[in-house]
Amino acid sequence: MLKILSGDQVKELDSAHIQKEGISSHELMERAALSFIRWWESMVFSKALPVFVFCGAGNNGGDGFAIARLLFKGGWNVQVFRCFEEGNTLSPDAQKNLDWIPEGVPNHPWNEFDLSNEGVLIDAFLGVGLKGPIRNSAFPIIECINSFPGIKISIDLPSGLLADSPSNGPVVEADFTVTFAFPKLALLFPENAPFTGKIVLAEIGINEPIYEVFPSPYFFIQEKDILPRHRVFGQFSHKGDFGKIALLAGSKGKMGAAILSSKAALRTGSGLVTAFVPESERGIIQSAVPEVMCEFEESPDWNRFDALGVGPGLGLDKKDLLQKTLKGFTKPMILDADAITLLASNREMISLIPKNSILTPHLGELERLIGKSSDHLDRLNRVKEFCLQWQLNVLIKGAYSVISLTDGRQLFNSSGTPYMATAGAGDVLTGILTSYLGQGYSPENALICGVYHHGKAGELAGNQYRRSTIASDILEKIGETYLLLNVL
Ligand SMILES: NC(=O)C1=CN([C@@H]2O[C@H](COP(=O)(O)OP(=O)(O)OC[C@H]3O[C@@H](n4cnc5c(N)ncnc54)[C@H](OP(=O)(O)O)[C@@H]3O)[C@@H](O)[C@H]2O)[C@@H](O)CC1
Numbered sequence: 187m188l189k190i191l192s193g194d195q196v197k198e199l200d201s202a203h204i205q206k207e208g209i210s211s212h213e214l215m216e217r218a219a220l221s222f223i224r225w226w227e228s229m230v231f232s233k234a235l236p237v238f239v240f241c242g243a244g245n246n247g248g249d250g251f252a253i254a255r256l257l258f259k260g261g262w263n264v265q266v267f268r269c270f271e272e273g274n275t276l277s278p279d280a281q282k283n284l285d286w287i288p289e290g291v292p293n294h295p296w297n298e299f300d301l302s303n304e305g306v307l308i309d310a311f312l313g314v315g316l317k318g319p320i321r322n323s324a325f326p327i328i329e330c331i332n333s334f335p336g337i338k339i340s341i342d343l344p345s346g347l348l349a350d351s352p353s354n355g356p357v358v359e360a361d362f363t364v365t366f367a368f369p370k371l372a373l374l375f376p377e378n379a380p381f382t383g384k385i386v387l388a389e390i391g392i393n394e395p396i397y398e399v400f401p402s403p404y405f406f407i408q409e410k411d412i413l414p415r416h417r418v419f420g421q422f423s424h425k426g427d428f429g430k431i432a433l434l435a436g437s438k439g440k441m442g443a444a445i446l447s448s449k450a451a452l453r454t455g456s457g458l459v460t461a462f463v464p465e466s467e468r469g470i471i472q473s474a475v476p477e478v479m480c481e482f483e484e485s486p487d488w489n490r491f492d493a494l495g496v497g498p499g500l501g502l503d504k505k506d507l508l509q510k511t512l513k514g515f516t517k518p519m520i521l522d523a524d525a526i527t528l529l530a531s532n533r534e535m536i537s538l539i540p541k542n543s544i545l546t547p548h549l550g551e552l553e554r555l556i557g558k559s560s561d562h563l564d565r566l567n568r569v570k571e572f573c574l575q576w577q578l579n580v581l582i583k584g585a586y587s588v589i590s591l592t593d594g595r596q597l598f599n600s601s602g603t604p605y606m607a608t609a610g611a612g613d614v615l616t617g618i619l620t621s622y623l624g625q626g627y628s629p630e631n632a633l634i635c636g637v638y639h640h641g642k643a644g645e646l647a648g649n650q651y652r653r654s655t656i657a658s659d660i661l662e663k664i665g666e667t668y669l670l671l672n673v674l
C-alpha cells in the first residue's frame with residue numbers, strides 16, 4: 187500500500203531520497219515531468235491543440251517548466267505563463283528549469299494570457315508548498331485559469347488546494363489532476379471533487395523503503411496489494427474450508443437485499459451460505475438463489491457459523507433481534523444498513539458488538555452513528571476515535587471508500603466508479619465481506635480484498651453499462667475480477 191504523506195513530509199521526502207538513492211531533487215523533478223509526459227502521450231490529445239503552461243515560483247512551477255520543455259521537444263505548440271512578479275526569487279530547481287526553456291517557447295507574464303484561446307492549460311502554479319490562506323495576489327491567477335474554456339490539467343494538486351487540510355479560498359477547477367508518487371490526502375475528500383477532476387497517479391520511482399521513516403496513518407490501496415492478501419486453497423479443499431456463513435437480512439418488501447448479499451457471498455467463494463429471513467418470504471429467495479439455504483429461527487446457535495453478516499433490508503423494527511444476535515455471536519461480524527441505523531439509535535448496544543467486527547455505513551448511516559462532520563478530515567478523525575474506542579473497523583463507503591482500522595490506520599480504496607451509486611450495491615459488498623471473514627481472512631484482509639474486488643466489479647459493469655448499471659451487474663462481474671487479479 188502506498189503511504190500518503192503530508193505536504194510537509196513531501197519536502198523531507200526529497201532529502202530522504204537523496205540520502206538513500208543519491209538522486210538530486212532536480213533529477214526527481216525531471217522524473218516527475220517525464221512521468222507526466224507518459225500519461226500525456228497515453229491521452230492522445232490532438233497536436234493541433236496549443237498548450238499553455240502556468241508556472242509558479244516554487245517546485246510546482248519547476249515541474250511546469252520541465253514539462254513545457256519536454257512537450258516542446260515532442261513537437262507540441264507550447265507557451266509558458268509566469269505566475270510570479272518580475273525579480274522574484276525562484277526555487278533553485280524551478281530556476282534551473284526556467285533557464286532551460288528552449289528559445290522557441292514563448293514566455294509571458296500570466297496577465298498577458300488571452301482567454302479566447304482554445305487548447306490545454308497546464309496548472310503548475312501552486313502545489314504542496316501552499317501555506318495558509320491563499321494570498322490576494324494569487325486570486326486573479328486562479329480566476330484566470332478557471333475562466334479558460336479548454337481542458338485544464340493540474341500538476342500534483344489543483345492550485346489553491348491545501349494538501350491535507352480543508353481549503354477556503356479559490357481553487358483551480360481541473361479536469362485532471364496528475365499527482366506524483368501518491369495521491370495527496372485532500373484529493374480524496376468528496377468536497378474537493380469539483381476541483382480535482384479525474385485523479386491520475388504518476389509514479390516517480392520512489393521505493394517503498396524510503397517511506398518507512400515517515401509516520402502516517404493514511405494509505406492508498408493499489409491493485410498489487412490484493413493478491414498477496416487472498417488465501418490460497420489446496421487441491422483437496424472441501425466446501426467446509428471455504429466457510430459456513432450466515433446472513434441475517436431481508437424483510438417483507440426488501441428480500442432483494444438478502445438475495446444480493448447471498449449471491450455475492452457465493453460468488454466470492456463461500457462454501458455454505460445460510461440466509462435467516464422471515465419464513466413468510468422464503469419462497470422469494472429460494473427460487474432466486476437455489477444455492478442458498480434458509481433458516482427462520484430468531485435465536486439459533488449463531489456460533490456454528492464462521493461468519494455472520496447482519497443488516498441488508500433487515501428493517502428498523504428488529505431491535506430485539508439485533509440485540510439477541512449481538513449477544514449470540516462471539517466472532518467478528520459484519521454490520522450494515524439497518525443494523526447500523528438501529529445501533530445509532532440504541533447506542534447501549536454498541537458495546538455488545540464483538541471486537542474487531544466491521545461496520546459498513548454510507549455517509550448517511552455514518553452521520554447517524556458519529557454525528558455531523560464539518561468536512562472529510564473531521565469525519566476521518568471522528569471515525570478513527572470511534573474505531574479506537576470500540577475496537578471496531580469501520581468502512582466509510584463512497585468514492586475512495588475509507589477502511590478505518592482498530593489501530594488507527596485509514597486505508598483509501600482506489601477501485602470503483604460513480605456508476606456504483608445504485609440501490610443494492612452495498613448489499614453486494616456485505617455478502618462479499620461476510621464471505622471473506624468466513625473463509626478465514628482477518629477483518630483487515632477481508633476489507634482490503636472485499637472493497638477492492640467490489641469496486642473493480644463495479645468498474646467492469648460501469649464500462650459495459652454506464653449509468654444503466656444495477657447491483658446485479660456488479661455481482662455478475664465479480665468472477666471477472668478474479669481473472670483480472672489472477673486470484674486462483
Ligand atoms: N519533493 C518531491 O518529492 C517532489 C516535488 N515535486 C513538486 O514540488 C512541489 C512542491 O514544491 P514547493 O515545495 O517548492 O512548493 P510549491 O507547491 O511550488 O509552492 C511554493 C510556492 O507557493 C507560494 N505560496 C505559498 N503559500 C502561499 C499562499 N498562501 N498564497 C500564495 N502563494 C503561496 C510560495 O510563495 P513564497 O511564499 O515563496 O513567496 C511559492 O512560490 C510539489 O507539489 C510537486 O509539484 C515534484 O517535482 C516531484 C518531486
Ligand SMILES: Nc1ncnc2c1ncn2[C@@H]1O[C@H](COP(=O)(O)OP(=O)(O)O)[C@@H](O)[C@H]1O
Pocket residue numbers: 523547548583584585586587601602603604605606607608609610611612613614615640
Ligand atoms: N461515486 C462513487 N464512486 C465509487 N464507489 C461508489 C460511489 N458511489 C457509491 N459507491 C459504492 O457503492 C456502494 C453503495 O453502497 P450503499 O450506499 O450502501 O448502497 P445500498 O444501500 O443501495 O446497497 C458502496 O460500496 C460505495 O462505496
Ligand SMILES: [K+]
Pocket residue numbers: 246309310311312313340341342343344345
Ligand atoms: K498545481
